[in-house]
Amino acid sequence: MAETATLAPAPPTTLGDLDTPCLVLDVARLEANVSRLRARLDRLGVTLRPHLKTAKSVEAGRRVMVTPSGPATVSTLQEAEQFAAAGVRDITYAVGIAPDKLPRVLALRARGVDIAVVLDTVAQAEALVVASRQAGAPVPAYIEIDCDGHRSGVLPGDADRLVAIGRTLANGAELRGVLTHAGESYAARGMDALRICAEGERRAAVDAATVLRNAGLACPVVSVGSTPTAFAAEDLTGVTEVRAGVFVFFDLVMTGIGVCTVSDIALSVLATVIGHQYDKGWILVDAGWMAMSQDRGTAKQAVNQGYGVVCDLAGQPYADLIMVGANQEHGIVALRPGADGALPALAIGDRVRILPNHACATGAQHGAYHVVRGASPTLEATWPRFGGW
Amino acid sequence: MAETATLAPAPPTTLGDLDTPCLVLDVARLEANVSRLRARLDRLGVTLRPHLKTAKSVEAGRRVMVTPSGPATVSTLQEAEQFAAAGVRDITYAVGIAPDKLPRVLALRARGVDIAVVLDTVAQAEALVVASRQAGAPVPAYIEIDCDGHRSGVLPGDADRLVAIGRTLANGAELRGVLTHAGESYAARGMDALRICAEGERRAAVDAATVLRNAGLACPVVSVGSTPTAFAAEDLTGVTEVRAGVFVFFDLVMTGIGVCTVSDIALSVLATVIGHQYDKGWILVDAGWMAMSQDRGTAKQAVNQGYGVVCDLAGQPYADLIMVGANQEHGIVALRPGADGALPALAIGDRVRILPNHACATGAQHGAYHVVRGASPTLEATWPRFGGW
Numbered sequence: 138m139a140e141t142a143t144l145a146p147a148p149p150t151t152l153g154d155l156d157t158p159c160l161v162l163d164v165a166r167l168e169a170n171v172s173r174l175r176a177r178l179d180r181l182g183v184t185l186r187p188h189l190k191t192a193k194s195v196e197a198g199r200r201v202m203v204t205p206s207g208p209a210t211v212s213t214l215q216e217a218e219q220f221a222a223a224g225v226r227d228i229t230y231a232v233g234i235a236p237d238k239l240p241r242v243l244a245l246r247a248r249g250v251d252i253a254v255v256l257d258t259v260a261q262a263e264a265l266v267v268a269s270r271q272a273g274a275p276v277p278a279y280i281e282i283d284c285d286g287h288r289s290g291v292l293p294g295d296a297d298r299l300v301a302i303g304r305t306l307a308n309g310a311e312l313r314g315v316l317t318h319a320g321e322s323y324a325a326r327g328m329d330a331l332r333i334c335a336e337g338e339r340r341a342a343v344d345a346a347t348v349l350r351n352a353g354l355a356c357p358v359v360s361v362g363s364t365p366t367a368f369a370a371e372d373l374t375g376v377t378e379v380r381a382g383v384f385v386f387f388d389l390v391m392t393g394i395g396v397c398t399v400s401d402i403a404l405s406v407l408a409t410v411i412g413h414q415y416d417k418g419w420i421l422v423d424a425g426w427m428a429m430s431q432d433r434g435t436a437k438q439a440v441n442q443g444y445g446v447v448c449d450l451a452g453q454p455y456a457d458l459i460m461v462g463a464n465q466e467h468g469i470v471a472l473r474p475g476a477d478g479a480l481p482a483l484a485i486g487d488r489v490r491i492l493p494n495h496a497c498a499t500g501a502q503h504g505a506y507h508v509v510r511g512a513s514p515t516l517e518a519t520w521p522r523f524g525g526w
Numbered sequence: 527m528a529e530t531a532t533l534a535p536a537p538p539t540t541l542g543d544l545d546t547p548c549l550v551l552d553v554a555r556l557e558a559n560v561s562r563l564r565a566r567l568d569r570l571g572v573t574l575r576p577h578l579k580t581a582k583s584v585e586a587g588r589r590v591m592v593t594p595s596g597p598a599t600v601s602t603l604q605e606a607e608q609f610a611a612a613g614v615r616d617i618t619y620a621v622g623i624a625p626d627k628l629p630r631v632l633a634l635r636a637r638g639v640d641i642a643v644v645l646d647t648v649a650q651a652e653a654l655v656v657a658s659r660q661a662g663a664p665v666p667a668y669i670e671i672d673c674d675g676h677r678s679g680v681l682p683g684d685a686d687r688l689v690a691i692g693r694t695l696a697n698g699a700e701l702r703g704v705l706t707h708a709g710e711s712y713a714a715r716g717m718d719a720l721r722i723c724a725e726g727e728r729r730a731a732v733d734a735a736t737v738l739r740n741a742g743l744a745c746p747v748v749s750v751g752s753t754p755t756a757f758a759a760e761d762l763t764g765v766t767e768v769r770a771g772v773f774v775f776f777d778l779v780m781t782g783i784g785v786c787t788v789s790d791i792a793l794s795v796l797a798t799v800i801g802h803q804y805d806k807g808w809i810l811v812d813a814g815w816m817a818m819s820q821d822r823g824t825a826k827q828a829v830n831q832g833y834g835v836v837c838d839l840a841g842q843p844y845a846d847l848i849m850v851g852a853n854q855e856h857g858i859v860a861l862r863p864g865a866d867g868a869l870p871a872l873a874i875g876d877r878v879r880i881l882p883n884h885a886c887a888t889g890a891q892h893g894a895y896h897v898v899r900g901a902s903p904t905l906e907a908t909w910p911r912f913g914g915w
Contacts, residue, residue, distance in 0.1 A: 146629070156603075157624070158915060190854060212816075212855045214545075232855045233800035235546070235812055236875045240535070257801055260874045288856050289801045289810050320853065411622035412646055412678045421678050423624055427601075427890060428915075431820040464709065465579060465886055466601045466621045467677050485649045486625045497854055501816060502890075504914050525893050526547060526817075 152450055152488065152507070152514040157409040158428035160503040161490055162197070162520070163452060165511045166403035167385055171201055174367060174384050181373045186210050186229060186360065188382030191497045194506060195223040196520035201385050210362075210380045213526045214241045221250045228252040229360070231316065231380065233281065233289050236264035243272045253277040253313050257291050259298075262305035269310045278306055279316035279360065280349075284341030285334070287320030293345040296352075303354040314358025315345045318380070322365035326439070327395055331369035338366050343375035368396040386496035389446060393438035399446060399454060404500060405490035406445070407507070408468060410483045419461075420470040420483055424491060426463040430498035444468065445491040445499075451512035452490055455481050460491055541839055541877065541896070541903040546798040547817035549892040550879055551586070551909070552841060554900045555792035556774055560590055563756060563773050570762045575599050575618060575749065577771030580886045583895060584612040585909035590774050599751075599769045602915045603630045610639045617641040618749070620705065620769065622670065622678050625653035632661045642666040642702050646680050648687075651694035658699045667695055668705035668749065669738075673730030674723070676709030682734040685741075692743040703747025704734045707769070711754040715828070716784055720758035727755050732764035757785040775885035778835060782827035788835065788843060793889060794879035795834070796896070797857060799872045808850075809859040809872055813880060815852040819887035833857065834880040834888075840901035841879055844870050849880060 149155045178185050187201040190212035198220060202209055207227030211217045217228050218241070226249065230242070234254040245252045256262055256278050269276045280302050283290030291298050306312045319338035325331050338361045349356040361373070362380030373379070386404040387397040408424035426444065435442040444460035447470050457476035462469035468491070472478060483489065493499035501524055508518040538544045567574050576590040579601035587609060591598055596616030600606045606617050607630070615638065619631070623643040634641045645651055645667050658665045669691050672679030680687050695701045708727035714720050727750045738745040750762070751769030762768070775793040776786040797813035815833065824831040833849035836859050846865035851858035857880070861867060872878065882888035889895075895909040 156630075156915060157626070232812065233810060235798040235800050237546070237798060241545075258874060261801075264875075283803075286806075288808075288851075288853060288858060289803065409624040409626060411624050414672075414678070417675075419677075421622060423621065426821075426887070431822075431887060432815075433820075462677075464677060469677060485647060486653075498815070498820060502913075524816075524891075526545060 150516055152407055152509065152516070155407060155507055157407050157488065158424035159407050160500065160506050161405045161407050162506040162508050163403045163511065164508050164517065166401060167197070167200060170384055170387055170401060170403060174381060177368065178379055181370065183373050183376055184208065184378040186378045186380050187385065188212070188231070188380050189216055189220060191382040191385055191500065193500065193524065194520045194522045195220065196518070197385065197506065198223070208378070210382070214238060215523065215525045217245055217252055219523050221245055221248065226250055229255070229279065229316070231255050233257060234261055234265070236261070239264060239268040242276065243268055246272060246274070246276065251277070253279060255279045255281050255316055256302070257281040257289055259301050259305050262302045262310065265310040266305065266308045275309060275311035277311040277313035279314050279358065280312070280345070282315050282317040282341050282345045284317040284338045285319055285321040287318070290317060291345070293341040293348070296348045299345055299348050300352040300354070303349050303352065307354065312349070312354055312356060314356050314360060315342050315349070316360040317342045319361070319363045319366045322363050323390070323394065325365065325394065328369060331365050331395070332371060335366035335370035336372070338363070339370065339373055339376055346375070364391060365394050365396055383496050386500070388496040389442045389492055389494045390434040390438070393435050393440060399492065402492045404496045405448065405452065405492050406499065408489055408491055410485050410487045410489070412485065418471050418480060420480060422468040422470055422489065423466065424468045425466045427465050428502055429460065429463060429468065429491065429493060430495065430502050432493070432495035432498040434494045442494060445493050448490045448492060450488055450490060450514055454492070539905055541796055541898065541905070544796060544896055546796050546877065547813035548796050549889065549895050550794045550796050551775070551895040551897050552792045552900065553897050553906065555790060556586070556589060559773055559776055559790060559792060563770060564592070566757065567768055570759065572762050572765050573597065573767040575767045575769045576774065577601070577620070577769050578605055578609060580771040580774055580889065582889065582913065583909045583911045584608065585907070586774065586895065587612070597767070599771070603627060604912065604914045606634060606641055608912050610634055610637065615639055618644070618668065618705070620644050622646060623650055623654070625650070628653060628657040631665065632657060635661060635663070635665065640666070642668060644668045644670050644705055645691070646670040646678055648690050648694050651691045651699065654699040655694065655697050664698060664700035666700040666702035668703050668747065669701070669734065671704050671706040671730050671734045673706040673727045674708055674710040676707070679706060680734070682730040682737070685737045688734055688737050689741045689743070692738050692741065696743065701738070701743055701745060703745050703749060704731050704738070705749040706731045708750070708752045708755045711752050712779070712783065714754065714783065717758060720754050720783070720785070721760060724755035724759035727752070728759065728762055728765055735764070753780060754783050754785055772885050775889070777885040778831045778881055778883045779823040779827070782824050782829060788881065791881045793885045794837065794841065794881050795888065797878055797880055799874050799876045799878070801874065807860050807869060809869060811857040811859055811878065812855065813857045814855045816854050817891055818849065818852060818857065818880065818882060819884065819891050821882070821884035821887040823883045831883060834882050837879045837881060839877055839879060839903055843881070
């Protein structure tokens, strides 16, 4: 046995043993983030249907969902299939359905997964009716509502279109409810602005449901959600469920919006120092945009965090140290423009953890989470992560 | 047999059969791009050492390299290991070496792969000497030269540092040569500016090699390269090899720089129309930033292409149609700001191909290339693609 041990490298047990760059997840912060939103939504009397597009991991998803079988939201059929294989049975696929994707939806439903789709046109509703007949059972759909001009959806006041879609679905498919997403809340700053977004999101969904009900159509579910509005809403009368995704990890964009602090951010990229350009005040690390993503979501906020905030191995930020530039596999770390102070004494081979602008984007660049708890460098687990469609 | 065929879905044979979003590669364009650069470098009398970080695919890599065993450049040890497993034997790992990564380098060398590393400090050279003693054979290294202030490397005039690194390597490791990358050429516009970048890159590398040789150190290889300078250089006297990566696919950033045209771009993302917002002039597709990447490299160029240029299934661009916005799984397609004309009549379920800003970044979001040839929608092959470190 001793000989075998010397031949194969020992599995990593601490952050110092991992190959870099890689993704680190502080599960203590994740648990606190989930508890905080759950407690909030319990007080508001609505169900949490977490969006699992952020985590894309069965292990992480289990810690976010209220039960092992859901409810859950997904952004791809790949996510739906992976979480269904792990026992999730109540799934909303929250991107407008393309008719070509219906065979995969039907295959999941045939396996006992209650997956519902989202649509905003009569053409999509007609395709769903055909698919329902093919399946011999109604396929449920949400009508997407446009609450803030962000991207897709029917305007809540467009009664003709809402009712036309609802009546088309009644020909063999199922109108499960209405669904909206306050995507413009990402551009809001401060709690007063966020509360206005949250109330606009609630009102759009409730108004659209009222239009449908007044036309004699059942509309059992009224679904709203975005991480900023989920933390800002003070009244969710008429809403039955809230969807939110990025809250599970939080990130620098959410910090800039004001719904979390830097010390809530559960995700970071572990990187190794590979060089210096002392005359420029640069430290070079082996995490570039391939490891961080190219999300520059804080560039338009009050505090531009570059490609991320640089922390020590325990997850504590160095004062004013950010990743100011990135190539594919090189990150350039420097003091924030205008900052006083000196660069920390980081030598070649030293390791840092870099907090991301956008957890969904940074997570997607990696195949696994290396799980720690709080400031300890000990690895608790490795959770695989999937991508693709 | 007929029964079996109705039970399992037939494998996709054309672009219309694929699940979207996904990555499409026009191998006719790839072959033309490779031929063009090879012919150019043959005339200049230097070797092509292609950078395989763009393709990250054994099948694509074989069509780019001069021989099945190399030479090649990589940006991660994952690439080195994958290409080594496919028979590549001459590899430059062109990111500054972290001492922690040396065991994986030694493991490759022990398998007969001549992998060389890159460094720019005495500390890294000392670590390489230790590793060479451990391996019982010298490990080769290039000294990285900073030709344009882009990121890492020793200034070519810093003779003390160059010679100190070279002499350290001589204590048991191997000085293979000097290597530089004109990263600032990405910001140059027009052939005159690019020729100046190319000459600066050549001169920095040749000057550094001269410093080392004058100190009595052998410096057999003088390696330069970036796609823009590779297509601009008119004289490569003293240079022995050129590295370039993105030329294999080209992209909209390279089009904006002026080293290719839109019709040279071999990579695109296949997407399906999932909605419209007619009052805003928007077409919604199922390719968002997860499929396109968040690279906005053309935003600073003369022509801002948004998240990409939208083409029909045969790869022909629609006039002035670009992806103006992207969420995780939603793309917003619209006419370029200020453009005349009307939106093309694209219905729900119709498919488009979207040319990327940056082929390296968009490719990295996908697990495979779906290979076509020219305007034909017939699939010739599926080439797996890898990621990770």
